[in-house]
Structures are given as structure tokens and as C-alpha cells.
Amino acid sequence: KQEVTQIPAALSVPEGENLVLNCSFTDSAIYNLQWFRQDPGKGLTSLLLIQSSQREQTSGRLNASLDKSSGRSTLYIAASQPGDSATYLCAVLVNAGNMLTFGGGTRLMVKP
């Protein structure tokens, strides 16, 4: 059974810092990996999707990498801002059809 773990569970950094969020998964037979952002009381917003054949994806100040063989992904946030404060969730798609398996999330606070 696929399990996804995110470390740390919570992170507090001063504004302007570069930071890395970690995601690990137990079964490397994934179809893709996705990073989502969740604001308090809101739904999830997709940030980046990495197909299993890709190594990384970039969007603005965000860069996500994928190392399937080691079962790891990282989300790099450059020059963090208070508006980046949210919970970040990673999820893996085990097969093309259906089930996303989510990690527990990292709650990020960026202090002004």
C-alpha cells in the first residue's frame, strides 16, 4: 500500500528565505506526483504536477523535483513571502485512473 509522508509537519520562516518542503513515498511505481496548496477553510489548489518520466517542474518561484527511485520529491520556494503561508500537500497518483494518495501536509508560516 502506498504511503506518503511529509516532513516537517510545520515550518515557520522569516520573509525572504528560500525553503524546501519534503515528500517521500513508499512505492516508486507512481504515475505522477502533484503538489497542492490549501488555505485555511478552503479547497486545494494545484501548484505543480510532475509526470513519472520528468525530473522537475517550475512555476514562478516554485520548483518541484522528483526522484522516483528514491521515493522523494521536494518543493523549493524561493524568496518566501507572507502570502505563501498555507498548508502544502503532496500526492501521488498510483495509476492513470484513479486514486491520489496524499501526505499529511506541511503547514508553512512566513513571518513579515
Added chain:
Amino acid sequence: NAGVTQTPKFRILKIGQSMTLQCTQDMNHNYMYWYRQDPGMGLKLIYYSVGAGITDKGEVPNGYNVSRSTTEDFPLRLELAAPSQTSVYFCASSFYPGADTQYFGPGTRLTVL
């Protein structure tokens, strides 16, 4: 284009009551999903559908039922509500999950007392 909409936003149920959580998407997606999120946890899949008339169980289906009579709608039915069903419920949809992300609704916060 409203995306994925869910009603109600909040609901309090008594033990043993039933209710239906509504979900509608206007993106013509074939795939639709119901997840639950417990405090401090990730999301777990309850049921999903790959098209009208086709549904299947996810990781935590017990105590729930679904139907999919149209492409747009995917209601989730709770029968005989229990305190263990206190959670936030999210509906999502996607065109083709292998290539596309899932689009989430704002969630329904359910409390069973």
C-alpha cells in the same frame, strides 16, 4: 465557469440522521471524486466515478454511497451518520488524471453529534 461547487458549506447532524452532500462541476470532466480530510491529516478517497453511471470505492467507503446520473453531478450520501464521519468533505474532478490535475471544490464541513 464556476469550476467545482459544493453544498452545503457547513452542516451539523445528529447521530443516525442521513444527508446528501451535493457536488457539481461545469468543466465537462469525466472523472469525479469524493475525499474526506480529518484534522491535521491528508485527504482520503471515499468514492470516485469515471463517467456517468460508473462509480467505484476508494480507500474509506464504509458508511457512504454515491451515484452519478449525469456528467455534472456526483452526490455523496451519508446514511446513519456517526461521530466518526465528522470531517471536511471535498469533491474534485479531472479530465484525465494521468495528464491533468484534479480540481477541488471548497469543501463541506460536517459535524456529527
